[in-house]
Amino acid sequence: MTRSWQKFYVALFVGVLVLLFLWSMRGVFSYRTPNQYSVLDGGLAKTFESHYDKQFPVKDIGTNVWAALDYVVFGVGRPGVVIGEQEWLYSDEEFKPVADGQQHLRDNLALIRGVRDYLAQRDVQLVLAIVPAKSRLYPEYIGDNRISPLRQDLYQRFHQEVRRLDIPAPDLLAPLLAAKAEGPLFLRTDTHWTPRGADLVARQLSETLKRSLTLNGEPQTFVTEATEQKPYEGDLTRFLPLAPLFAGLMPAPDQLQHYKTELPESGGGVDALLGDSEIPVTLVGTSYSANPNWNFAGALREHLQRDLSNHAEDGQGPMVPMLRYLQSDELNDAPAQVVIWEFPERYLPMANDFSDFDADWLADLKSSTRKQQLVSRTQP
Template sequence: MTRSLRVLYISLFMAVLLALGAWSMRSFLGFSTNADATVLNGRWAKAVETHYDEEFPIKRLGTNLWAALDYKLFNEGRPGVVLGRDHWLYSDEEFNPAVNEEQNLQGNYALVEGVRQTLKAKGIQLVMAIVPAKVRLYPEHLGDVRPASIHEGLYKDFHARVAADKIIAPDLLGPLQQAKHNGHQVFLRTDTHWTPDGAQVAAQQLAKAITDKTPLSGEPQRFVTEAEKTEPHKGDLRLFLPLDPLFENLMPPQEPLEKRVTHAVQTKADGDDALFADSEMPVALVGTSYSANPNWNFVGALKQALGSDVVNYSEDGHGPILPMLSYLKSDDFKNSPPQVLIWEFPERYLPVNNEIGDADPQWVAQLKEAGTRQQNMALNTQLNTQLNTQKSETPDRAQN
C-alpha cells in the first residue's frame, strides 16, 4: 500500500469514527440524570456511559442485524418469547419447565391456603381469578414448539386444589373459549395479556360467582363503560424481537387496541354530596399487570359487573405473590378490610419461585406452614371418610 493510500485509508476510518461519534452525541439532546447523580460521586459519569452505550449506532446495528438473522433464518427471538404462526407471540413462561417446579407448586399451593386463612381471620372472603395461559386459548397458532408437561394440566389442577381448600374460583377458561368462538379476540396477538373483551368476560364470571356465593352488602352502584378510541398497540412480547429501527418491516405488525373507560353514573337520588359521602368499599383486587394495567380495563369491567366500587392493589411486573404479601402488610388491610378480595393469579406463575420483595421470609414461611397443615388435615379427613365408606360397604357385600 502506497503512502497516499494509507493516508486515504486512515482518513476514511477517522471520518467514519467521527460520523458515528457525532451521530451518538445527538442522543444527548434532552439527556438528564437524577438529582443525586453528580460528578463527585461518579453516578453522573456512569449514567452518561450507560446512555452512550445504549445509543451507540454500531451496537444498535449489530443488535438489529443479529436479531434479524435469528428471526428469519431460525424463527427465534430473544429468551422470553416463543414465535408462533401468523405473527402470534407467546411468553416462554408458558412453555419452559421451571427449576424445582414440584417444590414451587406445593409451596405456592400452601401459600394460597395460608393467605385464605389470614383473610378469613379478618372476615374477608377470598375469590381466586385464575387466568388461563394464552397458549391454552390459542394453540392453533403454534408451530412445532409445545409447552412442557408441567403446564399440560396446570389450570385444571389449580382449580382442583383451590376447590379442596373451599376457595371460590369460577372457571374463566370455558367462558373465554366461548367468547373466542363467538368472534371476540380475548388475548392480544403480540402481548402477554388479555384484551378488554377478555377482561370483560372474566369480570362477568367473577361477578356471577360472587353474587351467587357471597353477595355484597350495601346498595348497588351503577357503572357505565365507554369506548374512548382505538390505537395501534405495541405488544410487550415485541420487545424480545429487537429489530427496530433498522428492520421494523420484519416485526409482527402492531394491532388495534380499543381503549375503554368506566365511570360511575350519578343519579338525582344520590344528591349533590354523594361524591363526597363516606361509603364502604366491599371489594378489593390484588393481582398482576392483567389487573394493574388500565389498557385492559379489568377494574372497570369488574365495577360494572359487580355494581360496586373496587379498590385495586395490583402491581405491574411483580407476579401475583408479591402484591398480595404487600397488601397483607398494608394499613388498608388492617384498618379497612373489604368484604371480598379478588386475587388475580395467572396459572403460569404457579410452578415458579415467585419473588417476595422485602417481605419477611420467616413470615412467608409461616403462611406456607399454616397452609400445609390445613391441606394435610383436609387430606386426612378425606381419606378417613373414604375408609369409613369402604368399611360400611363391606358387610353389605358379605351378606350378598
C-alpha cells in the same frame, strides 16, 4: 441445525463482521482533532470515542442484524418470547420448563392456603381468578413450539388444588373458549388479554359472587364507554429488537380499543369515590388487573355494581402484591368483604422474590393448618 445451515450461519456471521468493519472506518476517517484537547488525562481519547459511537452505533446495528437473522431464518426471538404462526407472540414462561418447578408449585400452594386463612381470620372471603395461559386459549397459533410437561395440565391441576383448599375459583377457560369466535380475547403481540377478554372474565366472576353471597352496600350503576382505538405494540415485541433497520419485519401492531368506566353522576371517574363510601371488594393481582389498558377493574365495578379497591401491581407477579396487601393498613383498618385474587396460571410453578418480607412471617403463613371448614361459607 443441519451442517449446511451451520455453514450458512457462519458465512453470514463473517460477512456481517466484514461489512461492520468497513462501515466502522467511516467513523475513523471523519474524525477531526478538536482545537483544544488533552492527551495525558484521556481527553483526546474520549472525544474520539464519542465521535466514533455517533458515527457507528455498532451495538444497535449488530443487535438488529442478528435479531433479523434469528427471526427470519430460524423463527425465534430473544429469551422472553416464543414466535407462533400468523405473527402471534407468546411469553416463553408459558412453554419453558422451570427448575424445581414442582417444589415451587407446592410452596406457592402453601402460601395460597395461608392467604386464605389469614383473610378468613378477618372474616374476608378469598376468591381466585385463575387466568388461563394465552397458549391454552389459542393453541392453534403456537406452531411447532412445545409446552413443557409441567405446564400442559397446569390450569386443571391448579383448579383441583384450590378446590381441595375450599377456595372459590370459577372456571374461566370454558367461557373464554366459547367466546373466541366473537372477537379477540388476548392480544396477538402481548402477554395480556384484550378489554373484551377482561370484561368476559369480570362478568363470570360477578355472576359467581352474586350466586354465593350478597355484597354489602347499595348497588351502583357503573357505565363503561369506548373511548379511542389505536395501534398497540405489545409487550412481547420488545424481545424482537429489529428496529430501526428491520422495523418492517415486525409483527403488525394490535388494534386496541380503550374503555372508561365511571358513575354517570360522578363525572370524575371512579377514583374520586374511594374515600367515603363502603368498598366491599378488593382486587389484588398482576398487570392483568393493574394496567388500565384492559379495564379489568372497571369491568368488575360495572358487573358487580360495587366499587372496589385495586391493589394489583405491574411486574410483580401475583404473590408479592397479595403479601403487601396482607400487611396493609387497609386490610387491618377496613377489611373488604371479598378479595378477588387475579392469578395467571403460569406463575404457579415459578419462584418468587420475597426478600422484602420477614422470613418468619412468611414461614408462619405457609405453615397455616386451620381447618378447611372455617373458610367454606361462600363456596359456590
